[in-house]
Amino acid sequence: MPTNRAPNRLLDEFARVMTDAAGTAQGMRREVETLFRTQGERLLNQMDLVQREEFEAVREMAMKARMENEALKKRLADLEAKMGGGSGAGV
Known part of the structure; x- marks a missing residue:
């Protein structure tokens, strides 16, 4: 054993x-x-590096700024069309 x-x-x-x-x-x-x-x-x-939350906040601000820019471009074009159409002959 x-x-x-x-x-x-x-x-x-x-x-x-x-x-x-x-x-x-x-x-x-x-x-x-x-x-x-x-x-x-x-x-x-x-x-x-930027944190995800900061990136998303800046992204939203940029998108809002683009939309506002497009709206202002349209408004400016409308105003120019009214002014140009009312004066008759251009420069």
């Missing part, structure tokens, strides 16, 4: 070592992920 215990003990030790190695690997994985996330955030901050 002593010979039977030795292989079981060896397998138990091997299982313990593998479990410890898996735990260590998971810890290293978490550390690497944290490092990459931190470096990525630092890189994005250095690139001076």
